[in-house]
Amino acid sequence: MAFLHGSLSFERYRVLNPEVGIFGPEHLERMAELGAGEVRVTADDPIRSGFLAGEHLFDLTFDLEKNVLLDALHFAIRVDTHQIPSAILKAWTQMETAVLMADNPGRRPNKAQKEQIKESVQQRARMQAEGGKYVRSNQFPALWDAPTGMVYFGGPKGTASDQFAQLMGLAFEMEFDRVSPGYLASRWAESEGLTNLFDDVRPAVFHPEHTGGQAGWANTDSPHPDFLGNEFLLWLWHAVDQDSDTFQLSDNTEVTVMFSKSLALECPAGISGRATLSSENPTRLPEAMEAIRTGKLPRKAGLTMVRLGQQYELTLQAESLGVSGAKLNKDPDAEGRQVLESRIDAIRQLNDTIDRLYEVFVKARLSSGWGDQVERISRWASPLHPERRRHAA
Numbered sequence: 001m002a003f004l005h006g007s008l009s010f011e012r013y014r015v016l017n018p019e020v021g022i023f024g025p026e027h028l029e030r031m032a033e034l035g036a037g038e039v040r041v042t043a044d045d046p047i048r049s050g051f052l053a054g055e056h057l058f059d060l061t062f063d064l065e066k067n068v069l070l071d072a073l074h075f076a077i078r079v080d081t082h083q084i085p086s087a088i089l090k091a092w093t094q095m096e097t098a099v100l101m102a103d104n105p106g107r108r109p110n111k112a113q114k115e116q117i118k119e120s121v122q123q124r125a126r127m128q129a130e131g132g133k134y135v136r137s138n139q140f141p142a143l144w145d146a147p148t149g150m151v152y153f154g155g156p157k158g159t160a161s162d163q164f165a166q167l168m169g170l171a172f173e174m175e176f177d178r179v180s181p182g183y184l185a186s187r188w189a190e191s192e193g194l195t196n197l198f199d200d201v202r203p204a205v206f207h208p209e210h211t212g213g214q215a216g217w218a219n220t221d222s223p224h225p226d227f228l229g230n231e232f233l234l235w236l237w238h239a240v241d242q243d244s245d246t247f248q249l250s251d252n253t254e255v256t257v258m259f260s261k262s263l264a265l266e267c268p269a270g271i272s273g274r275a276t277l278s279s280e281n282p283t284r285l286p287e288a289m290e291a292i293r294t295g296k297l298p299r300k301a302g303l304t305m306v307r308l309g310q311q312y313e314l315t316l317q318a319e320s321l322g323v324s325g326a327k328l329n330k331d332p333d334a335e336g337r338q339v340l341e342s343r344i345d346a347i348r349q350l351n352d353t354i355d356r357l358y359e360v361f362v363k364a365r366l367s368s369g370w371g372d373q374v375e376r377i378s379r380w381a382s383p384l385h386p387e388r389r390r391h392a393a
Contacts, residue, residue, distance in 0.1 A: 002054075002141035002154055003074055003347065004340050008314075009324040010143075011161065012179035012351065013151040018172060020146045023073045028062035030171045035060045036078035046083065049163035051171070052076040057139050069337075070344045073144040077155075079163050084125055084134045096120045140164065148348060151176060157320075180320050181232060182224025184355060185362045197366045203227045203268075204374050206234065206381060207295040215268030215297070217319065229318035230268070232361045233298035237283055238377045249356040253308060257357070259283040261302035262315060265291045272296055292381045307353050310346065321354065 002008070020027075036050030037058070053059040053067060054076045067074055096117045101109060109117060128134055140155030142164065153164050168174040177183055189198035203214065203225075214220070215227055237259065239247075246256045263282035266274045272294040279285055282302070298318055305312045314326035328350065331342035364373060 002076070003143045003152065004069075004343050008154070008326040008328070008347070009322075010152040010154045011157070011320060011322045013153065013176040014179055014183075015144075015149045015151060016175040016177060018174065019149070020144075022071055023064075023068045023144075023146060025064065027073060027172075028064065028067060031075060032060065032062050034167060034171050037080070047079065047081050047159065047163065049077055049079045049167055051167065052078050052139060054141065057137055070341050071146040072344050073146070074141075075144075076139050076141045077160075077164055077167055078137055078139050079160055081136050081138075081159070082134060083136060084128065088134075089121065089125075092121045092124055093117060143344075143347065145344075145348065148351070150179075150351060152347065152351075178320075180222065180224055180226045181229035181318070181358070182222065182226040184321070184358055185228050185365070186224060188359055188362050189366060194366050201225055201228070201365070204231055204370075206297075206374060206378050207292075215266075216270045217266065217268075217299070219319070226319045227268075228362070228365065229321060230297040230299065231365070232358060233301050233316070233318050234292070234377065235361050235364070235373070236357075237292075237298065237301075238380055241283065242376075242380060247357060247360050249307075249353075250359055251356065253356075255305055255307040255353055255357055258304040259301055260304045260313070262300070263288060263298065263302065264300040265296035266299050267294070267296050269295065305353055305357070308349065310349060312350050312353065314350070316354070321358065323350075323354070326350065 003010075031051040031053075034051050036052050037060075038050055051062075052075065053062045054074055055061075055066075057078060059076075062075075097109060100113055100117060101107060138155075138160070140153065140160050142154065143152040144150075145152070151168070153161060155161055155164060165176075168176070185201075186195075186198055189195050215230065218227060236257065240257055240259065245258060246254050248254055259282060260280060261278065261282070263277045263279075264274070265277075265288075272291075275287065275291045275296060277285055277287055277291075282288055300315060300317050302315045303313070305314075310329050312326060312328060315324045316322075317324070328343065328346040331339070334342045364370060
């Protein structure tokens with residue numbers, strides 16, 4: 001059960017409805033009704049998904065004791081995809097062509113014959129699908145946390161996340177918002193009565209090559225300014241390097257942040273390309289300094305965060321605030337079921353820590369002093385900055 005053991009990778013969603021106080025048998029019964037494998041994929045309907053109880057690819061045994069921990073529902077979905085390899089489809093087409101053109105070797109099939117060949121290949125594909133051949137099955141974990149109204153999904157964007165959203169909507173009439181940098185910033189601005197300032201937010205210009213427009217990787221379908229995630233990581237890098245690695249959070253706790261293991265950067269204008277760095281402290285590498293000097297922005301960073309005596313190691317994706325490879329501390333005193341419950345608490349604390357640290361940035365981003373901070377970061381990134389010269393030496 002992926003969220004309960006090992007490292008974690010997930011995207012986050014905030015539930016709009018239904019509001020759930022506690023999970024009961026009715027939730028598990030609904031999942032069982034839409035269990036994986038109840039309907040097979042076919043060539044005409046090549047993607048099917050269903051719920052799993054979480055232990056393995058065929059686990060349909062839903063149980064309150066197993067699936068509900070500290071008012072959090074742990075489960076998985078399975079996505080079955082019928083996809084015949086292109087090399088096999090090509091071979092079938094050549095075989096059908098050879099049979100049809102046996103009396104006219106060397107001649108090309110006409111339009112009607114091509115349609116006949118195509119239909120024969122499609123019929124063969126349908127027959128193979130009915131037998132379950134060429135069906136690929138993938139399992140993706142999920143955690144629905146009732147107290148916080150959050151859903152964590154451990155699958156990639158695209159087919160998996162689309163199938164997950166459809167399943168949750170069908171089973172629970174659920175509506176949720178994907179948690180992204182722009183989404184979190186808009187919620188904070190609304191809560192603070194600063195929506196008018198948020199509406200005027202545009203990409204900051206830290207480098208002469210930045211145009212102030214959307215980056216080349218921007219999701220134009222998103223209604224939120226998710227470019228704030230790239231600015232957040234650059235701001236965080238600058239703050240750790242020049243000011244302090246410890247940040248005061250809105251609940252009067254502190255978090256200490258270190259960049260670690262990996263760093264990926266890219267030029268938003270597509271001019272200076274990409275850079276991927278690996279090191280115990282990648283932001284201290286000369287290559288990292290050179291990357292921001294040439295106009296690149298962080299897109300993904302390995303972080304170590306310490307708060308309330310807990311240490312978290314993770315990789316944070318800038319544009320989505322998605323988490324990958326997260327390692328959580330184990331409670332050395334926990335035994336039996338307490339081990340799993342402490343894990344749920346750790347996930348909640350990690351979620352809260354990310355959001356509160358990002359909130360510090362958003363508060364700065366919407367403040368009257370943001371222009372001064374942009375100027376400071378720009379000077380820091382300049383090759384003439386003393387820190388840059390020291391690393392170059």
